[in-house]
Amino acid sequence: MTKTPEQLQELVNDFKALTLTMSAAAGAGHVGGALSGAESLVTVWFDKFNVNIDDEDRDRFFLGPMHFTPGIYSLLVKKGYYDWKETVGYRRIGSPFEGHPNVSRIKGWELSGGSLGQALGVAVGSAMAAKVRGKKHWVVTHNSDGELQEGSMWEAILYAGTHELDNLITFFDINRIQSYNRIEECSEVEPVADKLQSFNWNVIEVNGNDIGEVVAAYDKAMAFKNGKPMAIIGHTVIGNGVSFLEDKVSSHNKSPAREQIPEALVEIGASFPHEEFFEMADDHQARMTRELDASLPDLGQDYGWNSANDMQVEEVWTGLGISEGFRQCMDADPNVIAVTQDSYKLIGFTEEDREKYKKTHQFFDVGVAEQNMSMVSAGFAKEGFTPITNGYATFALGRAYDQIRVSVAHPRNNVKYFPTEGLLGGDGPFHESLESVALGYYMPHMQVQWPCDTIEANKATLAAICDVKGPVITLQERAPKPVVTKEDTPYKYGVANIIRYTGKQPQFTDSFDTYLSTDWPGEESDIAIFTIGSQVAEAMRAAVILKEAKNLETTVVNLHTLKPLDRQGILKAVKSCRGILTVAQQQKTVLGNIVAGAVLEGGMKNAPTLDKLVMMGIDDGYGATGKPNELVQHFGLTAEHIAVEALDLLGGETK
Numbered sequence: 001m002t003k004t005p006e007q008l009q010e011l012v013n014d015f016k017a018l019t020l021t022m023s024a025a026a027g028a029g030h031v032g033g034a035l036s037g038a039e040s041l042v043t044v045w046f047d048k049f050n051v052n053i054d055d056e057d058r059d060r061f062f063l064g065p066m067h068f069t070p071g072i073y074s075l076l077v078k079k080g081y082y083d084w085k086e087t088v089g090y091r092r093i094g095s096p097f098e099g100h101p102n103v104s105r106i107k108g109w110e111l112s113g114g115s116l117g118q119a120l121g122v123a124v125g126s127a128m129a130a131k132v133r134g135k136k137h138w139v140v141t142h143n144s145d146g147e148l149q150e151g152s153m154w155e156a157i158l159y160a161g162t163h164e165l166d167n168l169i170t171f172f173d174i175n176r177i178q179s180y181n182r183i184e185e186c187s188e189v190e191p192v193a194d195k196l197q198s199f200n201w202n203v204i205e206v207n208g209n210d211i212g213e214v215v216a217a218y219d220k221a222m223a224f225k226n227g228k229p230m231a232i233i234g235h236t237v238i239g240n241g242v243s244f245l246e247d248k249v250s251s252h253n254k255s256p257a258r259e260q261i262p263e264a265l266v267e268i269g270a271s272f273p274h275e276e277f278f279e280m281a282d283d284h285q286a287r288m289t290r291e292l293d294a295s296l297p298d299l300g301q302d303y304g305w306n307s308a309n310d311m312q313v314e315e316v317w318t319g320l321g322i323s324e325g326f327r328q329c330m331d332a333d334p335n336v337i338a339v340t341q342d343s344y345k346l347i348g349f350t351e352e353d354r355e356k357y358k359k360t361h362q363f364f365d366v367g368v369a370e371q372n373m374s375m376v377s378a379g380f381a382k383e384g385f386t387p388i389t390n391g392y393a394t395f396a397l398g399r400a401y402d403q404i405r406v407s408v409a410h411p412r413n414n415v416k417y418f419p420t421e422g423l424l425g426g427d428g429p430f431h432e433s434l435e436s437v438a439l440g441y442y443m444p445h446m447q448v449q450w451p452c453d454t455i456e457a458n459k460a461t462l463a464a465i466c467d468v469k470g471p472v473i474t475l476q477e478r479a480p481k482p483v484v485t486k487e488d489t490p491y492k493y494g495v496a497n498i499i500r501y502t503g504k505q506p507q508f509t510d511s512f513d514t515y516l517s518t519d520w521p522g523e524e525s526d527i528a529i530f531t532i533g534s535q536v537a538e539a540m541r542a543a544v545i546l547k548e549a550k551n552l553e554t555t556v557v558n559l560h561t562l563k564p565l566d567r568q569g570i571l572k573a574v575k576s577c578r579g580i581l582t583v584a585q586q587q588k589t590v591l592g593n594i595v596a597g598a599v600l601e602g603g604m605k606n607a608p609t610l611d612k613l614v615m616m617g618i619d620d621g622y623g624a625t626g627k628p629n630e631l632v633q634h635f636g637l638t639a640e641h642i643a644v645e646a647l648d649l650l651g652g653e654t655k
Helices: 005-026 031-036 038-048 066-078 119-133 151-162 192-198 211-224 258-268 274-295 318-332 351-359 370-382 401-409 436-441 454-467 535-550 567-575 588-601 628-634 639-649
Strands: 060-063 139-144 168-174 202-207 230-235 315-317 336-340 363-365 386-392 416-420 447-449 472-474 480-482 497-501 512-516 527-531 554-558 561-563 580-587 613-618
Touching: 005 031, 005 038, 005 066, 005 211, 005 258, 005 274, 031 038, 031 066, 038 066, 038 139, 038 168, 038 211, 038 230, 060 066, 060 119, 119 139, 119 151, 119 168, 168 211, 192 202, 192 230, 202 211, 211 230, 258 274, 274 628, 315 318, 318 336, 318 351, 318 386, 318 454, 336 370, 351 363, 370 386, 370 401, 416 454, 436 447, 436 561, 436 580, 436 588, 447 454, 454 472, 497 535, 497 567, 527 535, 527 567, 527 588, 527 639, 535 554, 535 580, 535 639, 554 567, 567 588, 580 588, 580 639, 588 613, 613 639
Parallel strands: 060 139, 139 168, 168 230, 202 230, 336 363, 336 386, 386 416, 416 472, 447 472, 527 554, 527 580, 580 613
Antiparallel strands: 315 480, 447 561, 497 512, 497 554
16 A cells, blocks of 8 residues: 555654664664665655565566675564564574564565675576566665675676566665775775666666665666666665664664664654663573573583683684784884775774774775785786785685686685684674585695684694785684683694693683694693584583583584694594594584595595594574574583583583
8 A cells, every 4th residue: 555755754754653663672782774775765665665575576676785684684573574572582592583683583675685696697697587586576676885895796687677677677876885894985886876787677766765766766667668677766874764873884783872862763753662671682592592502411510611710711703813913013114904895894994093004005995896806916916016905704705716716716816814703793694604614625725723712822823824825715703702821832834733621820821732743742631522613612611510520521622724724733642532522613624624635635534533523603593693602502502511521522421
């Protein structure tokens, strides 16, 4: 049923109210883009099209920037798929309302996602399918200007114009802002209208935050039917309607504070029971915390860090060690450069760093274009530079796999990757690749490392950039992690660290001896735990539990460098134990198969310990949404879980 502009504006205001409240309750979420595109989203969902997913003949709607997620869930609420009270778990563990939409867990939505530049291509395929089957429904998409930096967008645009898809309408939300920059600072996409017209598209330009203009634009687009796909270019303002969010770069990633919501509601002219929402969200979190804590194995006492006067440990983000390594290398050598993809803060770079290295021609941002990042970096490397790159592993590595394989790895170009990996938290499974170790390990000529904490990360960064020739992947994690090494902890690229528990001390790090595998005397142990990244800390804590509770000796093997792999160190540890565990925030067979393969290659096919190898990790699945530490519990990767698995492996044997 056609609605009046006043009715649609009221829906826009209500949509914004829930979107803002949901994001504030979670303390995270990409609210700015959802507000800039509100008028178009509401027009599509409540006025011009039938998007009821239960109707086979429905119009199809695909959203490109899936980080609009609180807006997605607001649409589903307003459409009647959910009551707003069901969304209080947004971005929290145990809730179907994950950091990015997961169609296996929510109803009413067409497409899972979190990676930019894919929805339009899917829409083109859907529109082609409708043509083939003689269907009359519309295929509608909403895309952002940041997405237009992705090459896949232009592949889809070109194909749609070539094949006369006049059943396709795309709204391009042009708010001129992306994650950490304005569009023109990275990779300018204008003139969008001229480009689309040259690709055989009809183009309409409107004020995308004026509901009347947006409705008229959709009416006009639906009337064309001239053998061309239709583009509505909506010029919008990020954070529209909320003064402290409008036209601010920070509004892309930043959620409003809870105390700001009353002001925001007044400004957009809407009411919403936000205090009740906040209370229910906190209750959800408290309940899930209780359930997670109850799921931990009962080992008779608390073996956690920072308990009483023992096991004191500091938690620091590994990215700080990496960024300090970058500064050291870039200051020392002008040929070391940063080539980023609109995510420089993921490596601990500040705005001051960005401006400093721009002036020395050592900082380049290619925008939302991971494939281009690898190719540009390959070009720089070919000319004698050492590019360092970053991003989420699922995009920086996964999306650019072919470019890395052909243009970087094959010619051994000196490109250094520092992607974010593991159980990241609120962004959920579509930002957690959990297979990046395998991607790099099995790629010829590529080297791979995953340091365990910020101190080791600094050492690994310096090694990758200054000492090692050829491409290197150095994985890092997003949240603060326990610092379990010291500045004087022995470290050598390509050589594993052997860690042995020596007895409780006030400082956790003082409770262990750490050796290079080449220097380790090879003491016997009951269990050898092979691990990487922050799971090293959990394995060390498991060693404490096994000794203190069951009098069992553990050898923790920190495989910080996975390729080149320290095969001799692995064999040394295997020969000295009765059972093997592999533990990683990856698909469990990734590290497990690497270790097992090293043992087999070493001629230990008949070793009894290989018969007692258990792999711990993610069981052929995706990640989840929640706080990083919650996800470690959820997937059974805590020290307590490791200790219980070790006991089961040994048949419950104790000394």
